[in-house]
Amino acid sequence: MKNIIEIKNLTKRYDSNFQLDISKLNIPSGRIIGLIGENGAGKTTLIKCLLNLVKVDKGSIKIFDKDIVSDEAIIKENIGIVLDGMFLPEVLTAKDVDSIMKDIYKSWDSSEFSRLVTDFQIPLNKKIKELSKGMRKKLEIASALSHNAKLLILDEATSGLDPVVRDEILDLLLKFVKDDEHSILLSTHITSELEYISDNIIFIDNGKIVLEDSRDNIMENYGLLKCDVDYLENIDKEDVIAYKKNKYDCHVLINNVSKIRRKYKDVIIDKITIQDLMVLMIKGERK
Amino acid sequence: MKGLIKKDILMAKSNLKVLMIIFIVFGLMSFSGNDNSNFAFIPSFLSIVIMMSTFSYDEFNKSNQFISTLPNGRKNYVLAKYISTLIVLLVSIFMTAILLIIFSLATNTMNFFEIINIIFGCIIGIIFVLCFFYPFIFKFGIEKSRIILFILAFGITGLGGILMKSNFSVTIPKALIDFFNNYYFAIFTVITLGLLFISYKISEAIYLKKEL
Numbered sequence: 001m002k003n004i005i006e007i008k009n010l011t012k013r014y015d016s017n018f019q020l021d022i023s024k025l026n027i028p029s030g031r032i033i034g035l036i037g038e039n040g041a042g043k044t045t046l047i048k049c050l051l052n053l054v055k056v057d058k059g060s061i062k063i064f065d066k067d068i069v070s071d072e073a074i075i076k077e078n079i080g081i082v083l084d085g086m087f088l089p090e091v092l093t094a095k096d097v098d099s100i101m102k103d104i105y106k107s108w109d110s111s112e113f114s115r116l117v118t119d120f121q122i123p124l125n126k127k128i129k130e131l132s133k134g135m136r137k138k139l140e141i142a143s144a145l146s147h148n149a150k151l152l153i154l155d156e157a158t159s160g161l162d163p164v165v166r167d168e169i170l171d172l173l174l175k176f177v178k179d180d181e182h183s184i185l186l187s188t189h190i191t192s193e194l195e196y197i198s199d200n201i202i203f204i205d206n207g208k209i210v211l212e213d214s215r216d217n218i219m220e221n222y223g224l225l226k227c228d229v230d231y232l233e234n235i236d237k238e239d240v241i242a243y244k245k246n247k248y249d250c251h252v253l254i255n256n257v258s259k260i261r262r263k264y265k266d267v268i269i270d271k272i273t274i275q276d277l278m279v280l281m282i283k284g285e286r287k
Numbered sequence: 288m289k290g291l292i293k294k295d296i297l298m299a300k301s302n303l304k305v306l307m308i309i310f311i312v313f314g315l316m317s318f319s320g321n322d323n324s325n326f327a328f329i330p331s332f333l334s335i336v337i338m339m340s341t342f343s344y345d346e347f348n349k350s351n352q353f354i355s356t357l358p359n360g361r362k363n364y365v366l367a368k369y370i371s372t373l374i375v376l377l378v379s380i381f382m383t384a385i386l387l388i389i390f391s392l393a394t395n396t397m398n399f400f401e402i403i404n405i406i407f408g409c410i411i412g413i414i415f416v417l418c419f420f421y422p423f424i425f426k427f428g429i430e431k432s433r434i435i436l437f438i439l440a441f442g443i444t445g446l447g448g449i450l451m452k453s454n455f456s457v458t459i460p461k462a463l464i465d466f467f468n469n470y471y472f473a474i475f476t477v478i479t480l481g482l483l484f485i486s487y488k489i490s491e492a493i494y495l496k497k498e499l
Contacts, residue, residue, distance in 0.1 A: 090344070
């Protein structure tokens with residue numbers, strides 16, 4: 001499987017002392033990649049680097065095997081984008097969006113846009129500012145899906161939406177990656193979505209990738225061991241990734257569930273959720 | 288780029304009602320006062336105010352960032368702003384010219400040459416403002432640029448006042464004045480086009496380097 005995104009030795013430094021550092025990251029095509037991390041971890045910075053919105057201090061980014069700086073226009077022709085709170089001015093209408101975009105993207109498909117807008121029941125002549133948040137988001141997604149993009153980059157595309165609209169959008173995303181040619185990079189705080197649709201997870205913390213694996217591997221190998229606070233002393237240091245003491249018990253993030261299950265017979269090991277994994281890796285204590 | 292010009296024109300069009308009301312009010316005021324030259328400047332000035340508002344909308348909706356994610360978006364954004372401003376300016380000037388001709392025919396206050404002079408002055412004046420102002424907008428954003436323009440306008444007015452009070456005068460050779468009188472159309476056209484090109488290049492260089 002070929003890579004749709006290849007990042008090598010990427011460094012982006014800000015005055016605020018924040019630094020994004022990615023030594024190597026390959027994103028295969030035909031997948032939905034979930035990008036997770038707390039606010040300010042570097043997810044949006046990574047997306048901005050991918051889109052050449054900020055100048056990187058070091059390193060190279062290739063998308064579709066082309067350099068994002070020298071082949072920016074060709075690459076962007078094939079990317080559909082939904083970024084949090086960024087779109088065309090809200091005094092425009094869906095009809096205007098179609099009219100503008102067909103002069104921007106060579107492969108803009110007005111009939112596809114029209115179909116999506118009809119499916120989403122977006123009024124064509126209503127100004128964007130008069131649309132509900134869900135409708136606006138649907139319009140942004142319709143626009144991202146109407147120029148035969150091979151890669152979708154979505155930053156908090158479903159945040160603030162009701163579960164029905166969210167479900168509708170997630171189904172649409174699943175349809176988009178029906179073959180190996182299409183991929184999605186999805187940055188979100190709603191981690192349950194990723195458990196539902198993502199193939200791979202990239203976890204960024206403090207500007208660095210701390211976990212990169214397939215969702216299945218994560219769900220299979222990581223677990224949440226629940227024990228008494230006193231029992232924590234009996235667990236070997238190498239078996240504990242992070243732990244959190246609660247009032248009555250202790251939650252321990254573990255890897256290699258089957259091995260741990262054999263080793264510690266009198267404890268409960270629950271399936272991990274991406275939210276638990278994220279919280280424990282960021283806030284959990286280390287042994 | 289055509290798409291981005293269309294975007295700006297559509298946004299300007301959404302302010303058309305306000306523009307028309309102001310246009311009519313000032314038209315009537317000038318007509319009743321027999322002072323058409325003042326009226327001529329208002330629509331052209333409004334055209335640039337309307338184009339400034341497109342920058343505000345772009346910043347408010349982070350559309351400038353969104354546009355930079357589109358193919359050639361960042362580069363075309365700058366050129367599209369200059370071209371759409373000139374289009375809006377020319378449309379408003381055209382409307383002004385028609386009304387000036389009607390007024391002058393009705394009131395018999397101006398000849399054709401005077402109308403041409405007024406229109407030319409308006410075009411040059413507005414293009415001078417945009418040449419100066421647009422690089423600031425691309426560098427600092429519309430809000431900060433408005434403050435800068437405000438401070439500069441006060442500064443220039445103050446400086447003018449000081450120079451007038453100090454009886455400052457410059458003696459210009461008669462030959463130069465004659466040359467200017469004979470060729471001012473050509474001189475201003477060349478200077479304006481040159482400034483427009485320089486201003487665009489500065490704005491483009493600023494915006495291509497800018498972190499969004």
